[in-house]
Amino acid sequence: MDLKLTDAELTFRDEIRSWLRAHLPPALSSKVRQGQRLTKADHQGWARTLGAKGWHGYGWPPAFGGPGWNAVQKHLFEEECALAGAPRIVPFGPVMVAPVIMAFGTAEQQQRFLPGIQSGEVWWSQGYSEPGSGSDLASVKTRAVRQGNRYIVNGQKTWTTLGQYGDWIFCLVRTSTEGKPQAGISFLLVDMKSLGVSVRPIIMLDGEHEVNEVFFDNVEVPVENLIGEENKGWTYAKHLLAHERTNIADVNRAKRELERLKQIAKAEGLWDDTRFRDQIAACEVDVVALEMMVLRVLCAERSGKQSLDVAGLLKIRGSELQQRYTELIMLAAGPLALPAIHEAMEAGWQGDQWLGGAWIGGAAYAAPALGSYLNTRKTTIYGGSNEVQRNILAQTLLG
Structure with a gap:
């Protein structure tokens, strides 16, 4: 195993380092280094700066507007951002839901959702955990009942990180109760401005409003917001969780x-x-x-x-x-x-x-x-x- 960086990779690292020196605001870097609270404007301002360079979706292939970097280049980008004191990229859009849309979404869904994620303009939240469904995601109870060309969604999600800022939320919902629990789950994209969506803060021990409860009360969601096939959401969820777990490291x-x-x-x-x-x-x-x-x-x-x-x-x-x-x-x-x-x-x-x-x-x-x-x-x-x-x-x- 040769862990040495090639000359091309060293040059790439220097380019990333120089760009960060020129574009990362010192005041923002100082807040990150001192552990101070980052506002929505801090997070989204940095996301838009990266988006303008085409780097908010830094792990994306060129076909979807990404830089097409290999694994080593992605690692070097992450390392230089961290060492420079850049805010961590909020992962729910570019790192988590985007790969699912790329792999399993329709061409129309890709054209509709990916540009806003790449530019940093649209904030995504994650709707996985529920009060009785954490590590056992197969037990989710939030229901989505199809009525014609729409789903009617009822239920609750919890621990929704920064959900108070969300424009959209991707959710695991139950569309069937037959067979194994995993076989009745679907992957649905929900506009958080929809009638019937409400967000309630959970204030943590450190006094921060980082996580939330999200409630769905007869929320109407167009069928075209379903990713992939109905009742196949467990497959898509596992694909997403692999990205999340690697990101947690x-x-x-x-x-x-x-x-x-x-x-x-x-x-x-x-x-x-x-x-x-x-x-x-x-x-x-x-x-x-x-x-x-x-x-x-x-x-x-x-x-x-x-x-x-x-x-x-x-x-x-x-x-x-x-x-x-x-x-x-x-x-x-x-x-x-x-x-x-x-x-x-x-x-x-x-x-x-x-x-x-x-x-x-x-x-x-x-x-x-x-x-x-x-x-x-x-x-x-x-x-x-x-x-x-x-x-x-x-x-x-x-x-």
Whole structure:
């Protein structure tokens, strides 16, 4: 296995790096590096900047308006974006639903939906989980009953990330109760401005409005918004989940956050504590090992060899590492990790004056470490819980 980058790949990396220096706003990069809240305008502004370059759908083939990059180029793009402090691309449109539309949608659906995703103009949300259906997605109960040229949808989705911003939502809905549960699921695209769609926020422990409940009350959805065949949605859902699980690994963000961890440890005097530094080193070794696994897959793709489907494995290791480095960041920050008063931070009150200032606001480099720690408790659950992923891997590899 040759992990060395070719001259052409090194040139490609330099081009990405130069473009990011010219087009990534410093204020936006600073917010990302300090863990501050990103607004819809932050996310969508960056999506439109990428879209104007043709890179919002950076993993897309040229036939659908993408750059046609190979696996190594995609990895280098993700790495440079993370290291530059660019916002993570919100995956629901370009990374998750777009490949499903490309693979299983009609030509009309592709022409209708893909341009808005590529340009960053249309915000997509994911409607998979329900109050009683998380890792067991086959048990979804949201119903879609066909009446002529439309479906009438009733039910509820939950944990819909950033659904308060959504223009469209892709949903798993039950269109049949006969046979195995997986055999009665369909994949439906729903305009979130439709009459009968309502969104209710779920406020998390860190005070953030990141996830939502979405309710469907007799929502009318045109039949032409069905992807593929009725009752074949389980096949399309598995196709999408492979993209989601690989995306969760996010080794490039882990590398950036490790650097942040080291900076906080040095600022707070923990860098000279050999026991704490050992924990950082152990985490960094695992991040490098995860990166090597990613690169092995990329090298296999580059050489044309068939590689093992490791989406579940990448998800397991990546999600566990996210929990580890956010915990270490919180421990390194100590009491500075606690404040997460975003309005004050955004007004410029989050600074190093915390010891002698008029209020305990923390240090900008450390906040909001506690919120990040609490938020990443979910990573081993969403996208298919790690326990379920281990079962799947065991059955695949051991029979």
